[in-house]
Amino acid sequence: MAISDVASFAHLTPEEVAELGREFDQIRRDIEASRGADDAAYIRRLIGIHRKLVVGGRVALFASAFPPAWAAGTALLAAGKILENMEIGHNVMHGQWDWMNDPEIHSGTWEWDTTCPAEQWKHSHNYVHHTYTNVIGKDNDVGYGILRVTRDQKWHPANLGQPVYNALLALLFEWGVALHDLDIVAIRRREKDPVEMKRQLRGIWRKVRKQVAKDYLIFPALTGPQFVSTLTANATANVVRNLWSYAIIFCGHFPDGAEKFTEEELENETQAEWYLRQLLGSANFTGNRFMHIASGSLGYQIEHHLFPDLPSNRYPEIAERVKALCEKYDLPYTIGPMYRQYGQVFRTLMKLSLPGKRGETQPEPPPRSNRRATPAELRDYAGPKAPQASAA
Amino acid sequence: MSPTTDLVRRVASRITTPLLPDDYLKLLNPLWTARELRGKVVEVIPETDDAATIVIKPGWGFHTDYQPGQYVGIGVDRDGKWHWRSYSISSTPDASDDTLAITVKAMPEGFVSDHLVRGLEPGTIVRLALPQGEFVLPDPPPAKVLFWTGGSGITPVMSMLRTFDRRGTMPDVVHVHSAPSRAQAIFRDERVALTEKYDGRLRSVENFDDEHGILDVTKLEAACPDWRDRQAWVCGPPPMLEAAEKHWAAAGLAKALHIERFSANLVASATGGHVTFAASGKEADLDGATTLLEAGEAVGVQMPFGCRMGICHTCVLPLKKGVVKDLRNGAEYQENQNIQTCVTAAAGDCVIEI
Numbered sequence: 001m002a003i004s005d006v007a008s009f010a011h012l013t014p015e016e017v018a019e020l021g022r023e024f025d026q027i028r029r030d031i032e033a034s035r036g037a038d039d040a041a042y043i044r045r046l047i048g049i050h051r052k053l054v055v056g057g058r059v060a061l062f063a064s065a066f067p068p069a070w071a072a073g074t075a076l077l078a079a080g081k082i083l084e085n086m087e088i089g090h091n092v093m094h095g096q097w098d099w100m101n102d103p104e105i106h107s108g109t110w111e112w113d114t115t116c117p118a119e120q121w122k123h124s125h126n127y128v129h130h131t132y133t134n135v136i137g138k139d140n141d142v143g144y145g146i147l148r149v150t151r152d153q154k155w156h157p158a159n160l161g162q163p164v165y166n167a168l169l170a171l172l173f174e175w176g177v178a179l180h181d182l183d184i185v186a187i188r189r190r191e192k193d194p195v196e197m198k199r200q201l202r203g204i205w206r207k208v209r210k211q212v213a214k215d216y217l218i219f220p221a222l223t224g225p226q227f228v229s230t231l232t233a234n235a236t237a238n239v240v241r242n243l244w245s246y247a248i249i250f251c252g253h254f255p256d257g258a259e260k261f262t263e264e265e266l267e268n269e270t271q272a273e274w275y276l277r278q279l280l281g282s283a284n285f286t287g288n289r290f291m292h293i294a295s296g297s298l299g300y301q302i303e304h305h306l307f308p309d310l311p312s313n314r315y316p317e318i319a320e321r322v323k324a325l326c327e328k329y330d331l332p333y334t335i336g337p338m339y340r341q342y343g344q345v346f347r348t349l350m351k352l353s354l355p356g357k358r359g360e361t362q363p364e365p366p367p368r369s370n371r372r373a374t375p376a377e378l379r380d381y382a383g384p385k386a387p388q389a390s391a392a
Numbered sequence: 393m394s395p396t397t398d399l400v401r402r403v404a405s406r407i408t409t410p411l412l413p414d415d416y417l418k419l420l421n422p423l424w425t426a427r428e429l430r431g432k433v434v435e436v437i438p439e440t441d442d443a444a445t446i447v448i449k450p451g452w453g454f455h456t457d458y459q460p461g462q463y464v465g466i467g468v469d470r471d472g473k474w475h476w477r478s479y480s481i482s483s484t485p486d487a488s489d490d491t492l493a494i495t496v497k498a499m500p501e502g503f504v505s506d507h508l509v510r511g512l513e514p515g516t517i518v519r520l521a522l523p524q525g526e527f528v529l530p531d532p533p534p535a536k537v538l539f540w541t542g543g544s545g546i547t548p549v550m551s552m553l554r555t556f557d558r559r560g561t562m563p564d565v566v567h568v569h570s571a572p573s574r575a576q577a578i579f580r581d582e583r584v585a586l587t588e589k590y591d592g593r594l595r596s597v598e599n600f601d602d603e604h605g606i607l608d609v610t611k612l613e614a615a616c617p618d619w620r621d622r623q624a625w626v627c628g629p630p631p632m633l634e635a636a637e638k639h640w641a642a643a644g645l646a647k648a649l650h651i652e653r654f655s656a657n658l659v660a661s662a663t664g665g666h667v668t669f670a671a672s673g674k675e676a677d678l679d680g681a682t683t684l685l686e687a688g689e690a691v692g693v694q695m696p697f698g699c700r701m702g703i704c705h706t707c708v709l710p711l712k713k714g715v716v717k718d719l720r721n722g723a724e725y726q727e728n729q730n731i732q733t734c735v736t737a738a739a740g741d742c743v744i745e746i
Contacts, residue, residue: 098692101473113410
């Protein structure tokens, strides 16, 4: 079941929650105070690597009729797109590097190599998803308006097609992202303002036109007789990037242990409770430094959600402090290898395409806390908020 | 940029979209980009103990056809963060090598000026903003000119003198310059040489505070008795400029006076408060001495700016809520007014539209 009060779910008193909030604030202050030349060098270096990957890939594809060049060019281009979308673009647009005061590496000016316009992404992702994280009915990332990812979402016969929708979304992920801010749920409910929708569609069209022209017309044409092989290479690079970013992103909030919340939770939610919701609603995965950079540091989804605008290269050290706090306050810290996290997501998606047994309300598996109830608590437990007759 | 280069760039950006060709070309040469104006430090020439001339080779998109007397914005990277200041250009636009030079005096606790004078290595890439400023000579220049400069206030005037020299069109100039001491007088040798070269046309009067005492308007009149017949360009510390303004106004000659401030005289203070930058969602708690421009830059808002001393109005932004105070004179601005962020500070909580 979705959680309507993070504090009681986490067995914390209001004072403990407030104290936890102060500890998270302290982490933020420490990192902010220590941002400097090394951090700037990190992002500049990655940007340099991205440019070289793309140039390398495009140049190799001038021989795209030659299979090894096709493979190398596709791989370089896919790697470049992944690096740019995930570790660079996503994080720059979060404002992680705004402190550098560099207009070229700034959330206000960044445009990324994908069909989704940066402006719309910043609204649907930075604002809607990062503010209302995992709140059913508020956060459109809970199933993206097309998938049933928790039993809190009512089953509909259309969910039977979920295995197919999932596969299509994975393959066409950048297109899903491009259309995401249109808010499919609102359109379905006929609540969408047609003027706003037209404006957004125009923005998407402007971006899509350029992206498609580049990858499917201009570059193939530049390689002359190798038009088709360059086109397939570019399409493959885009699809590889789609599959990878889909898999990484689905590991963020859909594995077991990443909780969902009801709108009640948002009522009078304090900053400290917001932190707690981010922590409980996100899941990490393990990996080495290369893996984390390739996944846009989203293996540190928990840290990213607690501090979305702190530089991503600092997440590893932030994670150490967050883990220590979780131990101190007896809170779950959801983490596992990526294949396991994605395995859980896939299983949930397949299972939830069916309505489930009658009366089955628990999500799969039930919400966990790494703290066991004490025998006294178990004895006193009288069901979910049942009125206690004896108190009269 | 010429129409042809512009066209080439537009076509090329079709294949680099969403980036610009510049984003790739600057990997080959850091100056091959017009996306953000930049330049390479070619040389740092010490002028005195605490002043240096920085010669910069600008990159693409920067035109060296500025007017003598104008200033340029320069951004330097310190600890991963770009810091911006404005300095008068001391070189002449007629230089054949397409470089430009600024002359900087290290201020006590000057985080940027000290770095520029003492810590800048040749080869460093700096950011630039296009030259601007109204402290310029009309074309053609007036027949009789008075320059009155104090300390590093000589830099824009040096650019004018060098331009006259380069063009061989020195009008009748009296240049009164005061410096704290002989050793601290910037461009002394060059001024002496120019005076000799243009004997009879360029007259130079020097005042060293430690030898001659402070140069006030009485001394100025003595040094240049026909000052009323001359168009005057005055640049120096704030008290000197105030004295000049009063003096020329009293003589009813305010129109003949052109002044340049190289630092805003921030005398007032505000109470400070919590500032919200509405569009970017950034916030900061401010004291009463920090300008809104500095505050915005500190939290990573892309603030527009120009002179950073209250002259050019490039930094103007709408104040959505609250009250801010002009640090030069204590004037207060209310919501829905447009404010110069480089010289205003929070007087209580306020919201800026950016």
